Amino acid sequence: MHAHGLSLANINKHFGHFHALRDIDLQINAGELVCFLGPSGCGKTTLLRIIAGLEQQDRGSITQNGRDISALPPRERDFGIVFQSYALFPNLSVFDNVAFGLRSLKWAKAAIKTRVMSLLDLIGLADQARKYPNQLSGGQQQRVALARAMAPEPGLLLLDEPLSALDARVRQHLRREIRSLQQQLGVTTILVTHDQEEALTMADRVVVMNHGVIEQVGSPLEIYQQPASAFVADFVGAMNFVDSTLTSTQQAQVGEQLFNLPSPAGQQGSALRLAIRPEEVELCSRSGDSLPVVVEQLDFLGTYIRSHVHVPSLNQRLIVDIDPRSARALNLALGQHLGMRLPANALRCFAA
């Protein structure tokens, strides 16, 4: 069906009694960057290693550019890989590390030199070619690892938590660099990460995983704005959950309050979890159409203020992110009594 890119069909994997991956079906298009995102133990790394052939799936098949690679050893597949630990060969120079894969392919000496130097140029380390890995900074080493993986022009680039070992500043810088390199070279890329920010900023599409199953596949915006499950909603970004009951197909009751829902959400009388992002909640002065709340905690986070408010009518605490200007307007302070509105178009409904 899909001549290009990578297709995973019905992948299953057990470790003893532990069902690590369950019925994974996924299509990755040529040239896109896909992020596997999930908490540790969700199976994302296992899935990556199965794609690489480093682990063997119990069931299911993998097709790359129309070729069934399910049973091929890693060496006969077509990919480059970068690990969190860089895994650079410490006894080889930067040049030799990058040339390593080309020598496997028996490239001519001159061709190797041209290719390696152009890659080193691309990552801005051309002047470091004679150095050894331990003489480079962490960020430089990871760029060399990237160049090494890219050198044989693989059809697929696998990145296993490549930035986790680096400090925040370098990480941000490298995110952009990897993304632009990937786009320049047009290589299909899978990035495994547990860092949602990394996934949202870098990916064309995000695959959110939990307990060995795919929870949702979508663009960063879709994942954030239309989470398909309560797990995704909670895992990606911050989210408030409120329990409610449906009074009609389009109306939910929360405490004494009734909310109009953006779309029909089930039968009358059934339980429903309403979810809303902290930044979508509106704080205002007390008025008839708002829920009364008390400000209990204020965390100043730079670009916004995260306030924890108690809602007596729901007997629950909610998080509300509020920009400094609005906060000033409200004279936001601890112990303050305010009103709160939940805009209907920002509400998401999940089965309870």
Next chain:
Amino acid sequence: MRKPLKHWLALSGTLLALSAQANTELTVYTALEAEDLKKYAERFNQAHPDISIKWVRDSTGIITARLLAEKDNPRADAVWGLAGTSLMLLQKEGLLQGYAPKGVEALAPLYRDSQNPPQWVGMDAWMAAICFNTVEAKKHNLTPPQSWQDLTKPEYQNHIVMPHPASSGTGYLDVSAWLQTFGQDKGWAYMDGLHQNIKSYTHSGSKPCKMAASGEAAIGISFAFRGAREKENGAPLELIFPQEGLGWEMEAAAIIKGSKHSAAAQTLMDWVVSKPANELYNEGYAIVAMPGVAKPVKYFPAEPEKLLIKNDFAWAAQNRDSILTQWQSRYEGKAEAQ
């Protein structure tokens, strides 16, 4: 592991093939003194230059153990210079090949196996002796003992070393000789007394004499040959041959059953019983198998045969286990208490 192994096999194979072409190589197991091996081989080669001897030399116990261990798969072609009792043991186990060497009739009857053809032939005899260190004796005010019985005197307490009969053939020879000379009861009573004076029991037969020679002990119960050698090397030793009679043992030679070079082995046996061979033995030993050959040897008594007891080797071999068990229960238990 496989490659080097193969390599070694191939290498040793080639070496074997090469040497077989040049001349016959005879593997001979022996307990002769290490320093004498070259001399023995040279004399033999004067008569038979085409047969080269490959010695495997070790102490009597180890050589015997090795031959027994290799019983199902013999490595030796012949034995030349091993205790007669050991050869009798090997004979019992069916390891020896009968052969009557040319001129074997010339040997004294005691020095050849009674079977026909004989399975072993004697070479010479060595006998027990006391090595007495005169310097140490002076230090501790010891008088030279004249008899075996003298050794039980309290003055020698902690000055005597003797070989452990369970580890050393010489040690067993002493024990069995005392039991034969003094009789069962008196023999054990004698050893009870002797045990009070023993400083230690050594694992090897020649070591007591060497210990006496180096002053580690004043008195060593060993054999005459070793004492004579040490004395020649400058040790302040006196050799004492007790009057009650000396235990003795012959050195003997035999062909091992299954030898792949039986012709050469037979040639060796022919020479082993010859007159030149007996003259060779006489250079170190006062008593040799061919009557009328022996000349007196330095540091040895003039007529050594007269001092020897009538040694019943068959009796000694048969009762070995029971004697050793009794010996160990008597003396090893006590050793622990020290």
Next chain:
Amino acid sequence: MKLTATAAHAPFTLPLSARQREKLFWALLMLLALAAFALLLLGPLYSLLSKSVADGSGQFVGLANFNAYLAGGGIQRGLSHSLWIASSSMLIVVSLAFACAWALTRTRLPLRGVIKALLMLPILAPSLLPALSLIYLFGEQGIFKSWLGDTSIYGPLGIVLGSCFWTFPHALMILLTAMSHADARHYEAADVLRASAWRTFFTVTLPNARYGLVSAAFVVFILVFTDFGVPKVIGGNYEVLATDIYKQVIGQQKFEMGAVISVLLLLPALLAFVADRWVQRRQAASVTARAVPYSPKTNRRRDLTGALLLSPVLGFILLVVGMAIYASLVRYWPYNLDLTLRNYEFGRMDGGGWSAYANSLTLASLTLLVGTSVVFFNAWLSERTPQPKPLLALFQLCSLLPLAVPGLTLGLAYIFFFNHPANPLNGLYGGMAILVMCTVAHFYSVAHLTALTSLKQLDQEFEAVGQSLRASRWRMLRQVTLPLSAPTLLDIALYLFVNAMTTVSAVIFLYGPDTALAAVAVLNMDEAGDTAPAAAMAVTIMATCLLAKGVHCLLSLWLTRHTQHWRGRA
């Protein structure tokens, strides 16, 4: 419907995929390694066990031999002696080694490197050297005979002193490793809490070293319990199990009894081994956060204590080594003290002379070459190639088992196994090949653990990266793993060389006409009463090992120079 679709896709229904073929290839290599273990370890041990339940003519007699041995009283005597010797040596060695390790790691004494090298000296000498030296020091004609009063050096005292000498470096090595991993933060905390020096010692230093102490204790116990050389030379009438084997086999040609005692020797060693493994596993679980390396501050009083602790041990070691050298040069102790090199003319003595020395060199070099490559290759196979779990478990068991098999036991087992007429390899018996095989098997475990530790330290993802870069595992081994493991290879090579030079127990029953060995010659010369030449040979062996150690140092230095640009140790 979905199910049928998967079945059509499923690749594993094919007879053998490329991937399975590759896995099979590595599994086959592992099977080959296991086959070697079966040949070099399990087969011989099985022969030994079956020999111990058969009579002299090979008939099965059940436990009759064991009963006979127990009834003879040999067991109570030999076993209690062996246990007593092993435990007292263990106590002395472990406390002294701990004191020295403390002094070397917790003080700033000058020349600590030199002191450490001197303390390690005994490991380069055959275990017989201290026994011989002690005879010259405390024997009847010994220069310090009067120190002992009425006590004789021939007996438990001599065995314990000699055993302490040669096992000391083993304990020291373990304790140095254990104590150099101390966490500075614990000491800072103790300082801040104003703990006294003693309290710090008992609450920080001692508990931190406890696993090292346990390990060192087990190692010393097993070494002494199964050692044969020292009691043979200086034991006098004091019978231990190890010498009893010799008496049964060599003195009385009772192989089945030798087998019985070998089995008895194997049991406590096996027990100690299992206990040690258990303790070590607990330790692995208790390692927590990353420690800050401790470096001692200047403290005069502590330095002085360290010097006081070190000097008796150092003095004893130098005394013993010095005496052996001196004695080997004396013409006729004690009656003629002229100096001469006559004792080095080994051709005149028992034991095989200089050719025995040449044989030992050959054995040590072959053991080095074969052992280092086999050990490393097998460790690599187990650690760096895909292997089925059951094979791996079996391999780990096999590679650690030699640690629990005493040399004498192994040697005797080899005779029974390899000289069996039905064994197609019986042509090896008595040759150099079997000596190499036995020595490699005997010293396999420590070498294996060294290789394994070093391989585990390499990035676990190298193989995955290599695969993605289409490099074969062989190329990865050649271009990455081997260069990175070079220092470890050197260490293993030295370990095997030195042990092959000095070992007696494993080869005492195995050497053949053309393969007499130097360390065995020491024993044989001593047995024949040639104590001075025996000392001379022991000194020659030690000098050779010292030379090997020197070469090792030079090579290590060269390696550091040539690789420091990427190892990055300034």
